[in-house]
Amino acid sequence: MATLNVLILVCLLYVVFLFAIAFAADRAARRGRGTWLRSPVIYTLSLSIYCTAWTFYGAVGSAARSGLEYLTIYLGPTLVMIGWWWTLRKMVRVGRSQRITSVADLISSRYGKSNLLAVFVTVLAVIGTTPYIALQLQSVTLSFATFAASDPTTTDLPNQQATALWVALGLAVFTILFGTRNLDANERHHGVVMAIALEAVVKLAALLAVGVFVVWGLGGGIGATLDRIDASPISTWEQSGSRWVGLTMLSAAAFLCLPRMFQVMVVENEDEGHLRTAAWAFPGYLMLMSLFVVPIAAVGLDVLPEGANPDLFVLTLPLQEGRDWLAILSFIGGFSSATSMVIVAAIALSTMVSNHVVMPVWLHMSGGTAVMSGDVRNVALLARRLSIGGIVLLGYLYFRLSGGGTALAAIGLVSFAGVAQFLPALMGGLFWRAANRTGALAGLGVGFLVWLYCLFLPSFGPSAILPQSVFDHGLFGQGWLRPQALFGAEGMDPLVHAVMWSMLLNTVVFVLVSLISFPRPVERLQGAQFVNVFEHSGTTPGWSGGLARSEDLMIMSQRIMGAREAQALFAAAARNQGLGGYLPEPTPDFLQELERALSGSVGAATAHAMISQIVGGATVSVEDLLAVADETAQIMEYSSRLEAKTQEQERTARQLREANRKLTQLSVQKDAFLSQISHELRTPMTSIRAFSEILRDSDGLDGAEKSKYAAIIHDEAIRLTRLLDDLLDLSVLENGQVVLNRQSGRLSDLLDRAVAAAGGSSGDFEIVRDRSAEDVMLMTDLDRLAQVFINLISNARKYCDAERPALSIRPKREGGDVVIDFVDNGSGIPTDQQSVIFEKFSRIGETKAGGAGLGLAICREIMARLGGTIAYLPGQSGAAFRVTLPDVAATPRSVPA
Amino acid sequence: MSREPGPVFLERRTYRRRRMADAARLLPVIGAVLFMLPLLWLDPSDGQPQTSTTAVMFFVFGAWIVLVAVAAAISRNLSDPQDPPSSGGR
Numbered sequence: 001m002a003t004l005n006v007l008i009l010v011c012l013l014y015v016v017f018l019f020a021i022a023f024a025a026d027r028a029a030r031r032g033r034g035t036w037l038r039s040p041v042i043y044t045l046s047l048s049i050y051c052t053a054w055t056f057y058g059a060v061g062s063a064a065r066s067g068l069e070y071l072t073i074y075l076g077p078t079l080v081m082i083g084w085w086w087t088l089r090k091m092v093r094v095g096r097s098q099r100i101t102s103v104a105d106l107i108s109s110r111y112g113k114s115n116l117l118a119v120f121v122t123v124l125a126v127i128g129t130t131p132y133i134a135l136q137l138q139s140v141t142l143s144f145a146t147f148a149a150s151d152p153t154t155t156d157l158p159n160q161q162a163t164a165l166w167v168a169l170g171l172a173v174f175t176i177l178f179g180t181r182n183l184d185a186n187e188r189h190h191g192v193v194m195a196i197a198l199e200a201v202v203k204l205a206a207l208l209a210v211g212v213f214v215v216w217g218l219g220g221g222i223g224a225t226l227d228r229i230d231a232s233p234i235s236t237w238e239q240s241g242s243r244w245v246g247l248t249m250l251s252a253a254a255f256l257c258l259p260r261m262f263q264v265m266v267v268e269n270e271d272e273g274h275l276r277t278a279a280w281a282f283p284g285y286l287m288l289m290s291l292f293v294v295p296i297a298a299v300g301l302d303v304l305p306e307g308a309n310p311d312l313f314v315l316t317l318p319l320q321e322g323r324d325w326l327a328i329l330s331f332i333g334g335f336s337s338a339t340s341m342v343i344v345a346a347i348a349l350s351t352m353v354s355n356h357v358v359m360p361v362w363l364h365m366s367g368g369t370a371v372m373s374g375d376v377r378n379v380a381l382l383a384r385r386l387s388i389g390g391i392v393l394l395g396y397l398y399f400r401l402s403g404g405g406t407a408l409a410a411i412g413l414v415s416f417a418g419v420a421q422f423l424p425a426l427m428g429g430l431f432w433r434a435a436n437r438t439g440a441l442a443g444l445g446v447g448f449l450v451w452l453y454c455l456f457l458p459s460f461g462p463s464a465i466l467p468q469s470v471f472d473h474g475l476f477g478q479g480w481l482r483p484q485a486l487f488g489a490e491g492m493d494p495l496v497h498a499v500m501w502s503m504l505l506n507t508v509v510f511v512l513v514s515l516i517s518f519p520r521p522v523e524r525l526q527g528a529q530f531v532n533v534f535e536h537s538g539t540t541p542g543w544s545g546g547l548a549r550s551e552d553l554m555i556m557s558q559r560i561m562g563a564r565e566a567q568a569l570f571a572a573a574a575r576n577q578g579l580g581g582y583l584p585e586p587t588p589d590f591l592q593e594l595e596r597a598l599s600g601s602v603g604a605a606t607a608h609a610m611i612s613q614i615v616g617g618a619t620v621s622v623e624d625l626l627a628v629a630d631e632t633a634q635i636m637e638y639s640s641r642l643e644a645k646t647q648e649q650e651r652t653a654r655q656l657r658e659a660n661r662k663l664t665q666l667s668v669q670k671d672a673f674l675s676q677i678s679h680e681l682r683t684p685m686t687s688i689r690a691f692s693e694i695l696r697d698s699d700g701l702d703g704a705e706k707s708k709y710a711a712i713i714h715d716e717a718i719r720l721t722r723l724l725d726d727l728l729d730l731s732v733l734e735n736g737q738v739v740l741n742r743q744s745g746r747l748s749d750l751l752d753r754a755v756a757a758a759g760g761s762s763g764d765f766e767i768v769r770d771r772s773a774e775d776v777m778l779m780t781d782l783d784r785l786a787q788v789f790i791n792l793i794s795n796a797r798k799y800c801d802a803e804r805p806a807l808s809i810r811p812k813r814e815g816g817d818v819v820i821d822f823v824d825n826g827s828g829i830p831t832d833q834q835s836v837i838f839e840k841f842s843r844i845g846e847t848k849a850g851g852a853g854l855g856l857a858i859c860r861e862i863m864a865r866l867g868g869t870i871a872y873l874p875g876q877s878g879a880a881f882r883v884t885l886p887d888v889a890a891t892p893r894s895v896p897a
Numbered sequence: 898m899s900r901e902p903g904p905v906f907l908e909r910r911t912y913r914r915r916r917m918a919d920a921a922r923l924l925p926v927i928g929a930v931l932f933m934l935p936l937l938w939l940d941p942s943d944g945q946p947q948t949s950t951t952a953v954m955f956f957v958f959g960a961w962i963v964l965v966a967v968a969a970a971i972s973r974n975l976s977d978p979q980d981p982p983s984s985g986g987r
Contacts, residue, residue: 067950071957075932078961082968083925085918085975226951237948241936248932276975280968287961294954 004151007144010328011335015170018339021198022178022191029190037190038270040277046193046264047282048200050077050255051289052132053139053338054412056203059290061311063297067234072244074290076251078283084275087256088265090430092275094533095266099600103262103422104352109604110429110530111437112523118356120441121422124448125259125352126391127456128418129345131411133395134402136338137164143315143334147327150319161400168396171342175392176385179347188268192343196264199336204288206333210314211292213326214299218317225295232298246496250413253420253503256427260341263348342392350387358383359606377560380601414459417499421447424507428514433527435510436519443510447502454483455498550583553594556610560601569597666839673853681723684716726854733861740781740865747811747818748774750782754789758797765797768808776811776818780885784862788870791855792822792881800826800878816886821873823880834872917974924968931960 028034036042055073062070080088091106100106104125108118141163178191219225229235255261269275300313308316315334318327362379424443428435453475457465466483474481484494486501519527550570557566567582573593574584584590591611598607691709695701701709732738751774761767778785796807802825811820829837838860856870863870863883873880935956938948 079925079928085921229951235950237950237953276972279972280965284965
């Protein structure tokens, strides 16, 4: 017969062994040995803290009461793990790249490093976890008491409270020893992880051993055991569908949100690749854990006396059959489950409490000078140790106050539902960029309240906290506010009811408030970093440390991270900047790196606050950055305006250059013209002088000769007069002194006149006309217009260089205007000359005709006076001029003749 | 926010890995359907022969083992979780 003493001895030895293993692992890790410590197997095993004493003992109890429902607690996490590609991968990546220390830190960091949110999550986590710790203590004491009761040598039962206290103390000591060895929560707790991995093996082995014993030792083989199950009260499949689905979803949500799961899954994660192994190995572990549960329950119900507590079948079955060593192994398994959960939960919660509650308060109390006041490192460590003690103590107190009754057993799922409230904020933060702080706070708040009112408070039973009247008639007598029939949802399972309403309202409020509120800039930056973590595992901007003093930063960092680590960090940063020594320039990059390093120790919000204290006045808030960005935008706008102005100036300069070129060209032409005009003037003058001298000096000229010479003089004089007339005409037109003589006439008549005056159409110069189009009545100065036409026709006659020169006159109506094109079949006017032909004195090259170059200038002036235009029409078969007369000048004939 | 379009044709190995990632995404959905399947066997009307616990047990554990095996096969072929800059499947 096993005595209680043997059990106590084995138990103590086991604890000593755990301490030794943890110590050895820590030592090996510190010396850089033991790469197997970082293997995916250890990681997978450490996840097994999900299987607490509640599941170790409780699963069989649950199976004995309600069949296969216990499976849901394992199926949810199984689905989450094999779906690691969706969420866990991202969560681990975010956790590593942002050096997240806890689930509260993740949520706070995502929503703009909000400490309010962190405190809220921390409080919720403590409320949700404390009963769970109490549950573990209860299971240990209960199993211990069971052992004691079966031992005939003991006469008096050990005091349950005392057992619980001893267990709690031992756990607190272990956790403080190995859980707060290094301050950086982001550094792995190798000792702790190693110990819980070992405990994972022990509890699985214990449960499998009991299962094998039950099936083959008691049940008589697989077939016989199955028959027993079929004969047991749980033989038929009578599952409530809503509970099956609801509990699976709840356990999946809790698996993601439980602080202790986050601790082992994300914070203690050594390598993202480990997830790949855990993705299938951990579901396998869960499967093995639950494999023998139903057989144990069925055989227990069959073998053990009526009224035996099914929650303890795992222990009482071997005891009943006298298998003491198996019973001790089973006890150790349960003990392992309980202790590993408490240890990790205490580490996770203490990190949250010290980082988000104690440190900010302490920083505030100490006047906000992290540099001058004592050793921050010690304060942080002390805060964490006290938090661990406090949390374990809180669990113990809860256990004492609740009396350790069956009410406690129900708290497992209640606790799950409580932490599951983090899920919307957590998932929204990872996958939805628009999720913001206000939404997260509102959603969490609503979810928490509903959980409190519908599940947590009622879980103490009617009249315990909530009076019976509230259960029956709702809060303030409002029927739709009954805690277990909210909004009239009657007849639902209370747990499913509470989970549904709390999660639903939580999510809806979170989404709606996020939609209507506006996130702060930091939130938006963090949101982008979290949601798109795979695109850029980058960092958050924030610091500009122009005035930050590196030495102060160093002093502070040494106090938080420890002297060696801080010096190494600073020296490395200095080296990167190309500086010697230990003091790098406080560049934004460095400050960011430092903040990240510090946040590994004290959490993102606190690290941010600490650096901002030192960087002080030089802190550039995001608002400042936005102001800078605004200024930059203004400068950019200004410079773009300048650029536009520059472009305009360039345009003007181009126009000026163009004008200048034209002027130069004109000047050259003018010179040429002056020499031409003097030539033109001198030729007639010379002949006039010569012939007049002949007439004066020569006697004996006969009459015919005299009249011939006189005729020459006369002709030359006329030529001179005409030249001078032209010049005069132009000057009159230019000065606007011309008086128009408006008459009405037909275009065809006018053209007839012009053609006749310009020499008419003949064999060597053909004029093509379109008589039908010419049938337009004009109301203008016909003589002036004829002058233009004559000029154009005679120009064509003079300059057209085709073999068979021809001019085509094409009148047409365009819009309201009368347009008359004069197109010849010559080679036209070179492009570079087109712009100057209408200038005075401009002549094209040294052509045979040698006119004065005033004709087109006069035409342009005339057309301007008549309200029309004349322009060169490029791109025709030869030289082409277009005369445009405005509408008012033309009166079309209604009926063509 | 338009993401740059990637190449249309991928190297065979990369293509394989992308499809494995798709499979990894699909697996939990299949798992959920499998685990919820026994609910269809619940018979609310009395007097009918009911499904036995052992049958459901065999089914659930069988599905569980298959899921673990498939998950192991998939994660073996998903070489590096750090690799894809594009988390969106193509």
